[in-house]
Every structure is written in structure tokens, then in C-alpha cells.
Amino acid sequence: MIPRPLLALAIGALLVDPARSAAPGSGLDADDLAIAAALRDGTLASNPSYALVEDLTTTVGPRLAGTPADHRAVRWAEARFKALGYDRVWTQEVTFPYWRRGHESGAIVGAHAQPLMLTTLGGSVGTGGRPIETEVVMFPDLDALKAAPDGSLAGKIAFIDRRMERLRDGAGYGPVVGARSDGASEAARKGAVALLIRSVGTSRNRFAHTGQMRYAEGVPKIPAAALSTPDADQIARLLARGETVRVRLDLAAVEAGIGHSWNVFGEVTGREKPDEVVVIGGHLDSWDQGTGALDDGAGVAITMAAGAAIAKAPRRPARTVRVIAWASEENGLMGARQYAASVGAGWAAHQVAAESDFGAGRIYALRAGASPEAWPVVEAIGTVLAPLGIATESSGGGPGPDVGPLVALGVPWAQLAQDGTDYFDYHHTPNDTLDKIDPAALDQQVAAYAAFAWLAAETDIDFGQAPVPPAGGR
């Protein structure tokens, strides 16, 4: 992320058209800012975002990529884009390994037998049609597991007991999620027959947190599951007493061939430079246990409603605003990768891209990764967002997951950073349901996305290239 470039600002001020003096160097005049402010205030007063996420979760519900429900969601998104007055609506097919959870259960066995609340990690193999029953060995974190001697876990279950920290920006996730992503193969390298992890989440509620894992090449694939916080506590307490803990796992997960889904696009076509594109969006798929209200029905609804407001504005912006309901994010950004691959050399037409994929908490910061020349645009956008309680920050942050593959090509990104303090209480659990959404917070986000996208599409300043490739997906 580039710090605020004072030099570029100064040059911008010298070159500025007097009619655009409202925000020197931004390529935006007072009229542009006024339209953005009107979009902001209009969507605060009225917008369909809550109705959209209510409709998606109620009529579709969970929509694991490739399932019939996911396909219903695709049809839902197409129909809603059309009904909301978008100029163009289309889809793009995406394929991916089609994983299904099936039955899952676990229990402590023996003298202190009791059932465990757990959930299979996405992409994990099952236990092969019959339960695994063996001893558990606990590690405080992934590094400790990596440090275990080879073969020391032969025939055993590795249990990684690292807790996640609660932070507004979700920064507690990164240090912990490696156990979920890579723990199974690390455990298998030591001879383990299964992996258990403490859920990557911040809640004490008895829900286990799923999410995608991956297998390393050349290492046996062993099943992997997450325990709810109280169940991880339970095993940790027994082990702390010096007890031998034996666990039975019965997981029926399978990878069943190739799944299909579709990215869904709704576009408000630019009036002057229709081939230059500002991308906003959220992902349409969800995990299979909650109804994907926070992750990411909210993001789809926020950006769909923001684009709809722009479509109803007094004039189209100069560039095109493309709202993307991304396919198959949860199992590896499959829709985003497919889109990035398909645009190829056309990536440069993407001025800037942003994704709403961090729940439904209010936006508190605007950040961006763009060329120095674009910084006055970001600052101008920030002046319109400021009344929403949003600060413009000149460092930190990063692109949303589905924006990553575009950013890897060189596309600039923006982040409308949401308050995620409570996000990991619900994320990837059965408890991600509509009731967790505050409609007023959703309205604030629609206001921010509408103003942001309109101004980013209206300026005649180029956003340039993103200086750094994105971090991994979420």
C-alpha cells in the first residue's frame, strides 16, 4: 500500500481544471461529489439491501457451491439484477471439485465418554466408511505440530488447540487459519490418521467452524475436522489432567467429481468509457450449515443495492460499474480465478475492484492499493464517505478475497473495511443466519459502496496498477 504521495498531490493541484476544483487532482467536480452525496443519503433513506439478503436466505438458504441450492441462488441473482434496473446481466460458468459433507459425528470414548460437536473441514476426505477410533495428541499451534518428530503421531489424531483473538479488523484470523488449511498434511507427515483443530472463531457457542483445507502433494490425505470451542476446552481439560483421550470420528465427506456454478454479473454501463470497469461485489455461494447471511449474502445484497442506486441516479457515470456475485468462493475463489483467467490481457480495463465479504458490520475505513496519481480520487471519495463515520486511511488493509486474482494481474483495489469484531462469532457456522444482521448497518454500507463506485467510475483519473499482489483468500 502506497503512502499518500505529496508530490502527486502538488502536481494534481497545478494541472487541475477550475471546474474540478472541488477536489483538486481527483478528476471530480462539485457536481460529481454532489451526486455521490445524494446517492449516499438516498440509500441511507431507502434501499433494498436487507430485503435482498432476507430473500436470498429465506428462499434459497445454504448454497454450497455446485448444489441445487447454489444453482437456485444463481437464478435468484440473475432475476434480481434484472429487476433492479441493471443495463446488462449475464453469467459465466465456473467449475471446481465438488465436495459434500455427508454425515459427521465424533465422541470421546472410554471412561469419560461424551459426544463432541465438530464439523468436517471443507475439502477433507472422510473416514472411509467406518469410524476412526484412537488417541489424541494435543499441540498448542501448527508450529508445534511441525516440530514433532517424524512418525511420532503414528496411528494417532493430532489436535491443534490454538485460540483465535477477537479484533475489529479480523487480524486474529490469519495467525490461526494455517492450522485449518495445512494442519492435515502436517499431521499426516508425522504419521497421524486424522486432524482435529479448535474452531477458528471467537465465540463460546457450541458451533464448530468449517472452512476450506488443502492437502499437500505426496502426503497421505487424512480427514480433518474442527471442534467447537467448548468441545476443544473439554479435550484440553482431560489432557491437562493427564488422561489418555481417545476419540471416535465418523466423517462421510466425499469429493464427488466436478461441480458447476456461475459468476453472475450485473452492469450499469458507463456513459463515456463503457469499457473501463469499476468492480464491486460479494460471493453468492456459502458454506452448507448456516444460511450464508453474513458470509456473504450481506455482501451480495450491499453491492447489488449500491449498483441499483447508481442505475437510478440522474446520470450514468463515465465508466461502467460491474457488480459481480462471485461463484464458489468458499472452496478456493474458484469464480474469481475463472473470471481473472477469462479477462486475460483485458485486466487493464478494470480501474479498481472492491469486495464486501466480511459480514454486515458498519464500514469504518476506506483504504486502497492504487497508483500515486489516484490518491486524490481516494481522498475525494473519502470526503463523501466521512459523514458515514468512515475514515480514509493511507496504509494497511488489502483487497477482498475474490478481488485477489484480479489484483494479482495488476488491478488496483479498494477496501471499505467493515467492523468485524463479532464476525468470527458466526462465520462458517450453522449460526450464520439472517437475525445476525442489523439492517441499519447494511444501509450504511450500501451508502458507502454507492458513493465509492459512482465516484470511482466518474473520475477521469486512472487508478493505475496495484503495487502488490493480494494476500490469500478468506
Add this chain to the structure above:
Amino acid sequence: MIPRPLLALAIGALLVDPARSAAPGSGLDADDLAIAAALRDGTLASNPSYALVEDLTTTVGPRLAGTPADHRAVRWAEARFKALGYDRVWTQEVTFPYWRRGHESGAIVGAHAQPLMLTTLGGSVGTGGRPIETEVVMFPDLDALKAAPDGSLAGKIAFIDRRMERLRDGAGYGPVVGARSDGASEAARKGAVALLIRSVGTSRNRFAHTGQMRYAEGVPKIPAAALSTPDADQIARLLARGETVRVRLDLAAVEAGIGHSWNVFGEVTGREKPDEVVVIGGHLDSWDQGTGALDDGAGVAITMAAGAAIAKAPRRPARTVRVIAWASEENGLMGARQYAASVGAGWAAHQVAAESDFGAGRIYALRAGASPEAWPVVEAIGTVLAPLGIATESSGGGPGPDVGPLVALGVPWAQLAQDGTDYFDYHHTPNDTLDKIDPAALDQQVAAYAAFAWLAAETDIDFGQAPVPPAGGR
């Protein structure tokens, strides 16, 4: 509940022994109050209550009456009473219908298919080895269901959608729980093939709330289940759109003959009147999904620790303190009924009885149902409890569930009323686990029970007879 009897107070003052002038009419002198205060302060500083509930939930876990885990809990309670220095420890066998949950699942089917989080109500029949799949008809409450025309629900599922109010004293439970207890038979009378209810609980978390139901004589037994709050919302939203909602229920619950368990008793024998008994306790069984930390591991641990403190006091109280870990409370106060039946005419030896069965929130009030002559005793006890933030209240309240059958015989009751504001967020759900307990709140309760039981056992005033039979169990 008798209002404070001014006349009795006046008579008490006239008859009082000067040595007992610390609390006129209470039969307690300054030494007695000092010992109670020392018990209070000593248990605040140190007591085994948290360790006990930690041990019970960790080494036993869920303990549905009659299961092997329940039997482990009985052995656990016997061993702990002995280790804690009780003078006598014994058990009493209890039998009851042995119900088991088995597999349970449900889903909305059709165009808006999605799984439902539900749980079979205790005592319910299953769906007979194959799923029921039919239309849902919603009622705002049990009375509305009762008002439906006969036969109007033929072949359908009745859904009672009443919400529970959050209140400190749990008073929101009573008006709602009738739908759980009696809804199935009322629905069957109208021709319904199954009952669904909105969970009797206050949480938005996606846990369904189980609890005992009962069938009326001469009405077909139909299966009954509770939906989590978000799932009840989901069905209500679809119905509010005018959609026909069809649900598939697959419940494998069975009543499998006669179950056995045991009331477990630990006694601190009185030094002067060992045959006069003050009863405190909690129930040892739990529902099968949580680990019964709040319901009622906490109550067992609090009263077990309080009795242990009395056993270690400088002198035994005049009367006996009997701590009872009640069997099979959840499926109908079966241990309490058995005990009351077995004491028969000996009920009058029970001076006063109290149960801790409302979670682990701090005690805020002392209430009692006893003769007017005993009110000065209650007031004297109140002076010792007051520093714990406990007010003595001369009206309201009622006995704990397992005390009910004794009170029905005429035994006076006391209530150390706990703050239950959050209790129904966890009660009867998988989320009733150890982490929901605040050890400091537990200590406050041990202090209150120890002081209460010691003073009630030390006074030479009789508690008389309870003026009214108890309300139903919880």
C-alpha cells in the same frame, strides 16, 4: 406466601431468650450468626464448587436419566460426598420411563428447500421409522391452536410460534412452556400428525431447546420437536409471504422400557436433633445434548460445596443438613417424587427445603414459604445474606422443582433466587457447557447456601408447614 406477620414478631420478642437477642424470635444468638457469617466469608474465599462442576461436566458430561453416563454421575456424586467429609452418604433407587432421542433431522422441502435445526422434545414418540412430510400450519400460541376447528389439521404439522420474554426471574418461561408440554396432544386433537414449536428460550443462537412433553390420555401420540429461533423465523417468513411450507421430519426417539437411577444423599448429621432435616440440593441428571453445566451441575456443585463447608465448621448445627443430588428431574421430577413417597408420614421431620436449579447466576433474593413463627428466622438469615447482595423478600417466588413433591406434603420451602436473565439462552440446549459459568458467581451462591442451611439447621424455631402446594416443575 404469607406476608410478614407483625403479630408473630411481637410474640417472638416477648418470649426471646436474652442470649438469643441478636435476632429476636429467630432462635439464633450472636454466636450462631457469627458462625454463619464465617461460613459465608470462608466459602467466598475458597470452596470446591467450580472444581466440582468442572469435574462433573468433564468426566461425565451429558447424563440423561438412566443412561450409562447418568450412572457414572451417581457414582461420582457418592464419591464426592464421601471425599468432602459428609457424615453419611447413601442412595435411593428411582425408576422411570426410559426415553432416548436417537437420530433427528428436519428440513423444509420443495422450492425453498433448506435444512432445519430442531430437537425432539423429551418423551416424544418418533416418526415411526420413516419421515413425515407434509404442510405446516402456524399458530401464534397454544390457545390459538386449541381454538382451531376439530379436524382442521388433518394430515398436517401444527407449528406454535410463540416467543419467550427475557426476565431476571425466568417468568417468561411459564406462559410459553405449555406449548411444549401440551401442544402435541392439542394438535393431535385437531388431526395433526406432528407438532413443531419455536424453542422455549431467549437466544438467537441456532440451538433448539428440548424439554419434557406429555401426552393426554385417549389422544393419538404424535411426534413433537422444537425449532431453533432462526429456524422458526425462517418458517414464519415463508408463511408470511403466503407460501405453502412443507416440512420433512425424521425423528427416531423411543421410549425403551424402564430406566433406573438413584437419588444420592450426603448428610451432615445434627448434633442435637439429628432427625430434623434441612434439605438443600440440585439435580444430577441432565438433558442429553449439553453437558448440564448450568442445568444442573451448578446446583449440585453449589449445594454439595455448601454442605461440605458446614461439615468443616467449628460445630455441627443442631439439626441435620441433607444435601440431595436428585435423580431424573428432567423427565418429570422422578427422583423427587420417589423421595417424597418414601418419606411418607416422615415428611414433618423436614424443616425446610431448597433447591438450586436455575443456572449459575448470582442470588439476589431470599424468599420462603413457611409458618409465620418462622419469619424471624428467615429475617435473621437475611441479615447474614445481605452483604452478598441478597434481599429478603416477604412475597413471591416458589420452591425449586424437586422440592415441589415435599412441599405438596406440607414441607416449608426457601428460595435463594438466582439471576436468570441469561439462563434461557443456554437451558436445555447443546450450548449448556462449563464455559457459561462464572466461578465468582458460583462462590457467592455457595456462601448463601452455606449460611442459609447452617442457620436453618441451628435455630430451635420450627418452620411449620408450607401454606401452599408448589407450582409445577421446571
